[in-house]
Amino acid sequence: DQQVKQNSPSLSVQEGRISILNCDYTNSMFDYFLWYKKYPAEGPTFLISISSIKDKNEDGRFTVFLNKSAKHLSLHIVPSQPGDSAVYFCAASRPKGAQKLVFGQGTRLTINP
Amino acid sequence: EAQVTQNPRYLITVTGKKLTVTCSQNMNHEYMSWYRQDPGLGLRQIYYSMNVEVTDKGDVPEGYKVSRKEKRNFPLILESPSPNQTSLYFCASSFLIEDEQFFGPGTRLTVL
Numbered sequence: 001d002q003q004v005k006q007n008s009p010s011l012s013v014q015e016g017r018i019s020i021l022n023c024d025y026t027n028s029m030f031d032y033f034l035w036y037k038k039y040p041a042e043g044p045t046f047l048i049s050i051s052s053i054k055d056k057n058e059d060g061r062f063t064v065f066l067n068k069s070a071k072h073l074s075l076h077i078v079p080s081q082p083g084d085s086a087v088y089f090c091a092a093s094r095p096k097g098a099q100k101l102v103f104g105q106g107t108r109l110t111i112n113p
Numbered sequence: 114e115a116q117v118t119q120n121p122r123y124l125i126t127v128t129g130k131k132l133t134v135t136c137s138q139n140m141n142h143e144y145m146s147w148y149r150q151d152p153g154l155g156l157r158q159i160y161y162s163m164n165v166e167v168t169d170k171g172d173v174p175e176g177y178k179v180s181r182k183e184k185r186n187f188p189l190i191l192e193s194p195s196p197n198q199t200s201l202y203f204c205a206s207s208f209l210i211e212d213e214q215f216f217g218p219g220t221r222l223t224v225l
Binding site for chain 2: 004006009034036041042043044045046049089091100101102103104105106
């Protein structure tokens with residue numbers, strides 16, 4: 001039962017263009033969402049997050065959008081740079097009482113020069 | 114330097130031989146967690162701990178044990194490893210569950 005899904009295993013984008021990574025979730029009780037970035041042979045690193053009371057959060061080139069009615073979030077990277085090539089995981093936090101974090105399967109982003 | 118350390122980084126073992134993967138953080142974080150990463154499945158939570166002596170199961174706890182006797186350490190114990198536990202393991206910590214989690218570099222475990 002995959003409660004957080006990233007349906008695109010991979011994405012290829014040209015340098016300078018916009019990268020859009022998508023994530024869907026099924027549990028309407030999730031109230032906090034995060035994106036992590038992972039390079040090979042390293043642990044994931046936090047990128048950006050959003051609370052369920054917001055629909056957008058921006059940090060430099062990275063913007064996360066949340067559509068609660070569609071149970072969908074997306075990460076926009078603009079402009080894309082070669083160093084953005086990595087695997088991106090979205091994650092969702094269950095209500096505070098449960099205290100668990102659920103990750104999606106990941107999307108491998110490749111930025112082509 | 115703020116960090117999460119894991120040891121060993123690589124381990125090849127045989128079925129049934131007990132092993133422990135250590136995890137330590139120097140950020141005084143209360144929340145610690147163990148994940149395994151498998152192809153096509155992403156990161157799945159094994160166990161987590163809200164504080165010293167407080168642990169709970171994640172989504173895939175079978176075959177694993179943990180302990181939290183000190184705030185900084187959160188070892189993962191495989192009492193009788195099996196080949197289906199071959200995976201890449203990550204330890205992580207944060208102040209709260211919704212805070213940014215700091216991940217260790219990973220431990221690649223192979224059980225023959």
